[in-house]
Amino acid sequence: xxxPGDAQGMRYLAGGVCQDMARDELSVFTTGxxxxxxxxxxxxxxxxxxxxxxxxxxTMGMWDAQLAALSQSFRxxxxxxxxxxxxxxxxxxxxxxxxxYDVVELLDALGLDRxxxxxxxxxxxIGQWLGYRQPSRIxxxxxxxxxxxxxPRSFWDGRIADVLAAGDLTEIANSFLRNWFPANMLDPLDxxxxxxxxxxxxxxxxxxxxxxxxxRDTDLRATGALITRPTLVVxxxxxxxxxxxHGEFIASAVPGARLVTLPVVHLSNVEQPRExxxxxxxxxxx
Numbered sequence: 001x002x003x004p005g006d007a008q009g010m011r012y013l014a015g016g017v018c019q020d021m022a023r024d025e026l027s028v029f030t031t032g033x034x035x036x037x038x039x040x041x042x043x044x045x046x047x048x049x050x051x052x053x054x055x056x057x058x059t060m061g062m063w064d065a066q067l068a069a070l071s072q073s074f075r076x077x078x079x080x081x082x083x084x085x086x087x088x089x090x091x092x093x094x095x096x097x098x099x100x101y102d103v104v105e106l107l108d109a110l111g112l113d114r115x116x117x118x119x120x121x122x123x124x125x126i127g128q129w130l131g132y133r134q135p136s137r138i139x140x141x142x143x144x145x146x147x148x149x150x151x152p153r154s155f156w157d158g159r160i161a162d163v164l165a166a167g168d169l170t171e172i173a174n175s176f177l178r179n180w181f182p183a184n185m186l187d188p189l190d191x192x193x194x195x196x197x198x199x200x201x202x203x204x205x206x207x208x209x210x211x212x213x214x215x216r217d218t219d220l221r222a223t224g225a226l227i228t229r230p231t232l233v234v235x236x237x238x239x240x241x242x243x244x245x246h247g248e249f250i251a252s253a254v255p256g257a258r259l260v261t262l263p264v265v266h267l268s269n270v271e272q273p274r275e276x277x278x279x280x281x282x283x284x285x286x
Contacts, residue, residue, distance in 0.1 A: 052123075055121030059084050062270065233250050233259045235247025
């Protein structure tokens, strides 16, 4: 298990890029229930903090295409969601409460009172939770390619059983890629997709199953109206997982929320990095 300072020379599969992480680039802290969470901070020390939360099956590396631009204006805090990347992957189901408190405890550990938060897919579930459960910690909120509820429960039970029984994750990885990217990025495999495929194949099955359970057990349809923070919802026109209708529902439920629709499938910041960045920078206060 990683401990502070143990990242020297490790090969880190960043759900985006496999790279050598220097000792001062990757840090970890331990949550109240004993899980280690890996994180990284980039950008000017005095700048407003922007937290980026990854989708299920990826790591903080999914934000690599936006990092250079965002870290010019923001202190960018990325972390690997529990069960992913260099974070711990305890066995058993996870809950959205636990994933949300992982963020709260990380902010507490870093002495951060209030941050902007951007989450995609599972990260967007976490963002919604923070928006209504911890509003004093959130300034502006971006919810990308996400939903308030995904059913049926039996579907998620099947996914959990499949991933825990799989000898390898090849078919599960292929299923993710088909849900994340358009066909023209998969045949042939686009250069941008290759690291995501590798990251999926390296996933800890316990981490994937645990996060499946968190999605299975989450229903935020009645809590959107309780989010009072300025909110941007980004939806994908061709998203078959968290559909455009899911994004429209969130935008209609959250008072004053703004909806931006991009002609993408699921990982909108990867498929259209420039357009995603423009929407983000236009929304966040400079």
